[in-house]
Amino acid sequence: MLEIRGLAASINEKPILNGIDLEVPAGEVHAIMGPNGSGKSTLGYVLSGREDYAVTGGTATFNGVDLLAMEPEQRAAAGLFLAFQAPIELPGVNNANFLRTALNALRRAHGESELDAVQFLKLAKAETKRLAMPDDMLKRNVNVGFSGGEKKRNEVLQMALLRPKLAILDETDSGLDIDALKIVADGVNALRRPEFSALVITHHQRLLDYLVPNKVHVLLHGRIVRSGGPELAKELEKSGYAELIAEAA
Amino acid sequence: MAAVTETLDTVQSVTQSGYKWGFETTIEMDFAPKGLSEDIIRLISTRKEEPEWMLEWRLKAYAAWLKMEEPHWARVDHPPIDYQDLHYYAAPKKRAGPKSLDEVDPELLKMYEKLGIPLKERAILAGVDPDTVEDRQVAVDAVFDSVSVATTFQATLRKAGVIFCPISEAIREHPDLVKQYLGTVVPTGDNFFAALNSAVFTDGSFVYIPKGVRCPMELSTYFRINARNTGQFERTLIIAEAGSHVSYLEGCTAPQRDENQLHAAVVELIAMDDAQIKYSTVQNWYPGDANGKGGIYNFVTKRGACRGARSKISWTQVETGSAITWKYPSCVLHGEDSVGEFYSVAVTNNHQQADTGTKMIHIGKGSRSTIISKGISAGHSNNTYRGLVRMLPGAANARNFTQCDSLLIGDQCGAHTVPYIESRNPTAKVEHEATTSKIADDQLFYCRQRGLSEEDAVSLIVNGFCKDVLKELPMEFAVEAQKLLAVSLEGSVG
Ligand SMILES: Nc1ncnc2c1ncn2[C@@H]1O[C@H](COP(=O)(O)OP(=O)(O)OP(=O)(O)O)[C@@H](O)[C@H]1O
Ligand SMILES: [Mg+2]
Numbered sequence: 001m002l003e004i005r006g007l008a009a010s011i012n013e014k015p016i017l018n019g020i021d022l023e024v025p026a027g028e029v030h031a032i033m034g035p036n037g038s039g040k041s042t043l044g045y046v047l048s049g050r051e052d053y054a055v056t057g058g059t060a061t062f063n064g065v066d067l068l069a070m071e072p073e074q075r076a077a078a079g080l081f082l083a084f085q086a087p088i089e090l091p092g093v094n095n096a097n098f099l100r101t102a103l104n105a106l107r108r109a110h111g112e113s114e115l116d117a118v119q120f121l122k123l124a125k126a127e128t129k130r131l132a133m134p135d136d137m138l139k140r141n142v143n144v145g146f147s148g149g150e151k152k153r154n155e156v157l158q159m160a161l162l163r164p165k166l167a168i169l170d171e172t173d174s175g176l177d178i179d180a181l182k183i184v185a186d187g188v189n190a191l192r193r194p195e196f197s198a199l200v201i202t203h204h205q206r207l208l209d210y211l212v213p214n215k216v217h218v219l220l221h222g223r224i225v226r227s228g229g230p231e232l233a234k235e236l237e238k239s240g241y242a243e244l245i246a247e248a249a
Numbered sequence: 250m251a252a253v254t255e256t257l258d259t260v261q262s263v264t265q266s267g268y269k270w271g272f273e274t275t276i277e278m279d280f281a282p283k284g285l286s287e288d289i290i291r292l293i294s295t296r297k298e299e300p301e302w303m304l305e306w307r308l309k310a311y312a313a314w315l316k317m318e319e320p321h322w323a324r325v326d327h328p329p330i331d332y333q334d335l336h337y338y339a340a341p342k343k344r345a346g347p348k349s350l351d352e353v354d355p356e357l358l359k360m361y362e363k364l365g366i367p368l369k370e371r372a373i374l375a376g377v378d379p380d381t382v383e384d385r386q387v388a389v390d391a392v393f394d395s396v397s398v399a400t401t402f403q404a405t406l407r408k409a410g411v412i413f414c415p416i417s418e419a420i421r422e423h424p425d426l427v428k429q430y431l432g433t434v435v436p437t438g439d440n441f442f443a444a445l446n447s448a449v450f451t452d453g454s455f456v457y458i459p460k461g462v463r464c465p466m467e468l469s470t471y472f473r474i475n476a477r478n479t480g481q482f483e484r485t486l487i488i489a490e491a492g493s494h495v496s497y498l499e500g501c502t503a504p505q506r507d508e509n510q511l512h513a514a515v516v517e518l519i520a521m522d523d524a525q526i527k528y529s530t531v532q533n534w535y536p537g538d539a540n541g542k543g544g545i546y547n548f549v550t551k552r553g554a555c556r557g558a559r560s561k562i563s564w565t566q567v568e569t570g571s572a573i574t575w576k577y578p579s580c581v582l583h584g585e586d587s588v589g590e591f592y593s594v595a596v597t598n599n600h601q602q603a604d605t606g607t608k609m610i611h612i613g614k615g616s617r618s619t620i621i622s623k624g625i626s627a628g629h630s631n632n633t634y635r636g637l638v639r640m641l642p643g644a645a646n647a648r649n650f651t652q653c654d655s656l657l658i659g660d661q662c663g664a665h666t667v668p669y670i671e672s673r674n675p676t677a678k679v680e681h682e683a684t685t686s687k688i689a690d691d692q693l694f695y696c697r698q699r700g701l702s703e704e705d706a707v708s709l710i711v712n713g714f715c716k717d718v719l720k721e722l723p724m725e726f727a728v729e730a731q732k733l734l735a736v737s738l739e740g741s742v743g
Contacts, residue, residue, distance in 0.1 A: 049697075073697045073702055091714070092710055092712070092716045092717075093710060098699075098709065105702070151483075
């Protein structure tokens with residue numbers, strides 16, 4: 001499980017996270033909501049080890065190990081997966097090849113045997129089918145020329161194949177049509193097991209109809225200002241953040 | 250100095266007496282002294298048992314070279330080369346090589362290991378005197394192996410009528426062919442290094458594909474007897490008669506160390522009507538240590554003549570080695586509707602310098618050319634693409650497409666693109682596209698978040714960047730080249 005205590009981080013000397021306390025027990029899905037610029041993506045980056053961010057205080061552990069002391073690839077090997085708000089393009093890099101390289105890197109880290117191209121393709125095709133994605137998605141270059149929605153689906157495909165223990169989904173539902181929204185939710189639900197947790201960053205209550213969270217947290221100015229059950233998302237959908245912002249001021 | 254006089258005396262006495270085997274008897278005579286003169290050229294020619302016309306050809310080249318100056322227009326820097334301080338006929342590996350693996354740059358050995366080269370062969374590649382390599386039987390076997398493979402191949406080739414042999418053998422055995430074509434694509438006085446090569450070349454390949462013959466196998470320098478002693482001044486001549494096809498592979502992925510710092514090869518290709526020549530190179534000369542010390546200077550003239558209608562010459566190269574590379578494989582498109590192609594990946598790291606590119610000279614009507622150049626610079630290196638596309642008045646409706654991409658890794662390196670376009674035919678069309686990109690931090694982070702190490706991430710991105718070129722290489726070569734790219738760029742980030 002994920003335990004965050006007093007986490008503070010800044011970028012270019014500008015403080016963005018100002019003491020985050022958050023606990024996501026194993027097997028639970030938590031949603032993070034909050035206005036634009038409140039630090040949601042930053043939290044995802046800091047947890048996954050992006051180097052531009054300086055951690056200025058606090059701790060973050062995952063199943064007891066200190067996340068912040070690890071390289072990004074070690075965090076991935078420990079089971080952390082971040083679905084990017086804006087997935088990155090890798091020109092010339094074939095999606096299937098990328099996924100196989102990633103999966104094999106994780107398998108190596110776990111002392112498992114690597115998959116050859118045939119074994120991998122079988123697995124990947126089964127997943128694309130389950131996620132109702134066209135096969136040619138595997139042949140194309142990573143995210144290059146993908147539509148906004150296709151990029152998000154590609155993140156879900158990666159997540160499905162890499163089978164993380166902790167998934168952070170950063171607005172993976174934004175820009176998706178209704179059907180795709182359900183697919184994303186199904187993607188996460190399919191991974192649900194006692195040792196899996198997810199942190200779902202979203203602006204829309206809609207996703208949470210399909211993917212019912214155990215808890216909803218509201219992030220504001222780099223702090224969690226309110227936590228509650230699934231009903232909190234519904235409330236916010238109606239009233240917006242105005243009241244919370246006024247309270248915080 | 251004493252040695253010099255001694256050898257010159259011997260040369261004189263030998264050429265005067267005409268005693269052909271004079272040098273065979275004394276092993277010491279296998280090495281010419283340092284320096285270049287008419288006498289040294291005579292010695293080379295005699296030693297190679299060449300006909301008189303060949304000697305004259307060499308002497309003419311030498312006379313031209315004496316009047317020429319080393320070119321300085323390329324974006325490379327090196328201390329002045331003392332041409333009198335080099336051996337022009339020698340097997341210096343036997344004398345100057347490191348005595349044991351302990352004397353070899355450990356980085357080089359690490360690289361062999363990563364490329365999966367067997368331990369015993371590593372010493373040979375590193376230039377260690379084979380006599381001092383432990384367990385030398387194994388190393389010798391490796392050489393014998395390639396000889397026996399070569400022999401089997403030779404039989405198949407002979408059946409098809411293909412000639413594939415060392416150029417020195419061709420000069421003796423097929424003098425008419427050599428005389429007819431040698432120097433017709435790269436004339437002896439073409440440039441400083443080509444003139445030097447013409448005067449002193451001792452090694453290289455000769456290929457002749459008769460009319461209508463599709464060469465039954467890819468010709469690889471690896472299978473040429475003596476291929477391991479890659480010469481300092483190699484000369485390669487490939488002739489494809491009408492309707493014939495040949496694919497030629499040069500080099501190997503293992504970084505090769507050589508005491509000869511200066512390498513100046515000449516390659517000439519000739520394609521007649523409907524003939525196709527594909528020439529692929531993976532070159533990985535020792536680039537020197539991380540500070541650039543001890544690396545090879547590689548000054549090469551490679552040119553193909555599409556003499557016939559609808560003929561096609563295609564150059565594909567992956568260059569990762571050498572301290573300095575100066576190389577412009579070119580096509581002269583005489584034939585109507587002839588096709589020239591140039592696919593190149595040039596990688597520079599640490600303090601390497603590369604000035605490379607191509608020339609496409611369009612003479613024939615409807616001739617077409619494609620240039621795809623991928624330059625990757627890392628460390629403190631400099632990588633320049635220099636390309637010329639020239640449309641001559643007769644080149645009606647000729648076409649060129651150039652795509653020139655640079656990838657920078659880190660911020661201490663340089664990439665430069667110098668395209669020259671000259672068009673003297675209004676119906677000819679030249680298209681040039683160029684991009685420069687950096688491996689972005691967010692690309693690396695994305696890959697690492699998925700579990701890839703930083704080095705695997707760089708390798709994946711670089712291979713993606715080079716894909717359009719790598720897919721032109723013959724399959725096995727492409728796999729090796731991919732591995733090579735990864736190894737060459739290790740330690741270039743972070
Ligand atoms: N490189 C940077 N330099 C300066 N400020 C930055 C930088 N990167 C992010 N920020 C700032 O950090 C704050 C938090 O950004 P973050 O992306 O975490 O917000 P978010 O909650 O994910 O917003 P959204 O809902 O719009 O995705 C913003 O004010 C943003 O402008
Ligand atoms: Mg965000």
